[in-house]
Amino acid sequence: MARNRITVVLSQAQGKHPAKRALEESVVAALLMEPGVEVSVVPYLYDLGPDHTGRMFLESVRGDMVLLSWLFPRAAFWILDRDGIKGHWGESQLKSPHADADDDEAKVPEPPKGIGALDVPNRHIYALDMRDFNNHEVYVEEVRRIAAECRERNEKKQKATTPAAPASLVQLGLVTHDEPPAPTRLFEPEQMLQAPAGRRWYPVIDYSRCTNCMECIDFCLFGVYGVNGEERILVENQDNCKKGCPACSRVCPEQAIIFPDYKTAAIAGAPIGAIANLKIDLSKLFGGSEKDAVSQAVLERDRELVAVGRDAVGTAVGLPKRQMQSSAKPKDDLDSLIDALDSLDI
Amino acid sequence: MTEPLTFMMGKFPAPLQADRRYCKNHMWCQAAGEALRFGFTTYAVRLMQDVYFLDWEISEGDTIALKQKIGHIETSKAMSDLFAPVAGTLVRFNPELLNDPSAINVDMYGNGWLFEIAGSDAETLSMNDYHAFLEAGWEKTQNMLKGHM
Numbered sequence: 058m059a060r061n062r063i064t065v066v067l068s069q070a071q072g073k074h075p076a077k078r079a080l081e082e083s084v085v086a087a088l089l090m091e092p093g094v095e096v097s098v099v100p101y102l103y104d105l106g107p108d109h110t111g112r113m114f115l116e117s118v119r120g121d122m123v124l125l126s127w128l129f130p131r132a133a134f135w136i137l138d139r140d141g142i143k144g145h146w147g148e149s150q151l152k153s154p155h156a157d158a159d160d161d162e163a164k165v166p167e168p169p170k171g172i173g174a175l176d177v178p179n180r181h182i183y184a185l186d187m188r189d190f191n192n193h194e195v196y197v198e199e200v201r202r203i204a205a206e207c208r209e210r211n212e213k214k215q216k217a218t219t220p221a222a223p224a225s226l227v228q229l230g231l232v233t234h235d236e237p238p239a240p241t242r243l244f245e246p247e248q249m250l251q252a253p254a255g256r257r258w259y260p261v262i263d264y265s266r267c268t269n270c271m272e273c274i275d276f277c278l279f280g281v282y283g284v285n286g287e288e289r290i291l292v293e294n295q296d297n298c299k300k301g302c303p304a305c306s307r308v309c310p311e312q313a314i315i316f317p318d319y320k321t322a323a324i325a326g327a328p329i330g331a332i333a334n335l336k337i338d339l340s341k342l343f344g345g346s347e348k349d350a351v352s353q354a355v356l357e358r359d360r361e362l363v364a365v366g367r368d369a370v371g372t373a374v375g376l377p378k379r380q381m382q383s384s385a386k387p388k389d390d391l392d393s394l395i396d397a398l399d400s401l402d403i
Numbered sequence: 404m405t406e407p408l409t410f411m412m413g414k415f416p417a418p419l420q421a422d423r424r425y426c427k428n429h430m431w432c433q434a435a436g437e438a439l440r441f442g443f444t445t446y447a448v449r450l451m452q453d454v455y456f457l458d459w460e461i462s463e464g465d466t467i468a469l470k471q472k473i474g475h476i477e478t479s480k481a482m483s484d485l486f487a488p489v490a491g492t493l494v495r496f497n498p499e500l501l502n503d504p505s506a507i508n509v510d511m512y513g514n515g516w517l518f519e520i521a522g523s524d525a526e527t528l529s530m531n532d533y534h535a536f537l538e539a540g541w542e543k544t545q546n547m548l549k550g551h552m
Binding site: 320321322336337338339340341342343344345 | 427428429447450451456458470472475477478480481482483484485486488544547548
C-alpha cells in the first residue's frame with residue numbers, strides 16, 4: 058500500500074570522489090532490496106535548479122521522505138523547504154560521531170524562537186548526513202527504523218481520524234482524504250549519474266531560527282533577499298548571491314542563515330547546540346589576522362562590491378548599532394571552555 | 404647536542420624537540436629530502452585537542468606565499484584557518500591525514516606531519532627562539548583565548 062512505502066532519495070556528492078561514490082552505491086544497492094522502500098538518486102541537492110529533473114522528482118514525492126546527502130541535515134532540510142518541498146522535521150537517531158559526547162544534555166530542545174516554515178504538509182522529512190559514517194549498513198538500519206516509525210505514526214493518524222463507530226459524514230470525508238500516490242521511480246541511479254548540476258551558491262534560511270529581523274536584507278547589497286506578501290523574509294534571488302561570500306550569515310543574530318558549502322561547520326548548518334558555536338578561533342594564533350564576525354562580513358561584502366565595479370561601503374551601510382558595540386558573550390561558556398582546555402592531558 | 408625543551412602551558416607541558424626548527428604559527432619544520440616538512444607543535448595541538456576535519460585549499464605543486472591561507476582545521480575545541488609557514492612550492496600533503504587526521508593528535512612530531520614545502524627555512528626559529536617566543540606570548544595568548552569567547 059502506498060501509504061506504507063517510504064521514499065528514500067540519495068543526493069550525490071559533488072565531484073567524483075571515489076570513496077563517496079562507493080558509499081552511495083552500496084547504500085543504494087542495499088536499499089533497492091529493502092521492502093517498502095522506494096529509492097532514487099539525484100545529484101547534489103544544493104545545486105539543483107528549479108528546472109532540474111531531480112528537483113522535479115523531489116517535488117513529486119508526497120509521503121514521508123528520507124534524504125541522504127553530503128550536507129548537514131539542517132542544511133538539507135531547509136534547502137528542501139526553500140524549494141517548496143516541505144514537511145515536518147524527522148529526527149534521525151544517527152548521531153554524528155563528530156559531535157561531542159555531552160551534546161545530548163545540551164540538546165534540551167529550546168522552544169523554537171524562529172518564525173517557522175509556512176504551509177507544512179502532514180508528512181515528515183528525515184535528513185541523514187552521509188559524512189557521518191562510511192558503512193552503508195548504518196544508513197540502511199536507520200532507514201528501516203524510520204520506515205517503521207513512519208508506518209506507526211501514519212497508522213496512529215489513521216486511527217485518530219477513523220472513528221471507532223461510524224460517525225458523521227464530515228469525519229468520513231476526512232478518512233478518504235487523498236491517498237498519496239506512490240512516487241514513481243523516474244530515474245535509475247545510472248541515469249542520474251549523468252546529470253550533474255552546475256554548482257550554485259546561495260543562502261538558505263533556517264526558519265526555525267529566523268526571527269524575521271531583516272538584518273540580512275539590510276546588509277546584503279546584491280538583492281538576494283526579499284519579502285513575500287506577508288512581509289516574511291525569503292531568499293528571493295538565489296543566483297544574485299556572490300560565490301564564496303557568507304557575509305550575511307555572519308551578521309545574522311540568530312545564525313539562521315546557512316551556506317551549505319561553506320567551510321566552517323557553524324555556517325554550513327551544523328546541528329543546533331553543537332559545540333561549533335563555542336569553538337575558539339585560533340586563526341590569529343596560527344598566523345592569520347583576527348577579525349570578529351561583523352568586520353569579516355564587511356570585508357567580504359566590500360570585496361564583492363569592488364569585484365562588480367561598485368564602491369566599497371565599509372561599515373556605513375546596513376549594520377545595526379547593536380552589533381557595532383557588543384562583544385559581550387556569556388561568561389560561563391568561556392570559563393568552562395578554558396577549564397576543558399586545561400583539564401586535557403596530552 | 405641540544406637538550407629538548409618543554410614549554411609549560413600553565414601546569415601542562417608542551418615538549419619541543421631539539422632536532423628541528425619552529426615557526427611562529429606553531430608548526431615545526433624539518434628537512435625531508437629536498438623539501439621541508441611541517442607539522443603542528445604540541446603547543447598547537449593542546450590548544451586544539453582532537454582534530455575532526457582538515458581541509459586544504461591549495462593543491463600539490465602550487466606556489467604559495469608566506470602567510471597565504473592554505474587550509475582549514477576543525478577540532479573538538481577550536482577551528483582555525485591555516486596559513487603557509489614559509490614561502491615556496493607545495494610538494495605534497497601527508498596523504499595519511501587526508502582520510503584520517505587523528506595522527507595529528509597521536510604523533511604530531513612524526514606520522515602526524517602536515518605537508519612538505521620546497522622553500523627556505525631561513526625565516527624559521529630555533530627551538531630556543533621558539534621557546535622564548537612562547538614564553539613571551541603566553542600571557543597574551545591566554546588573554547586571547549579568554550577574551551575571544
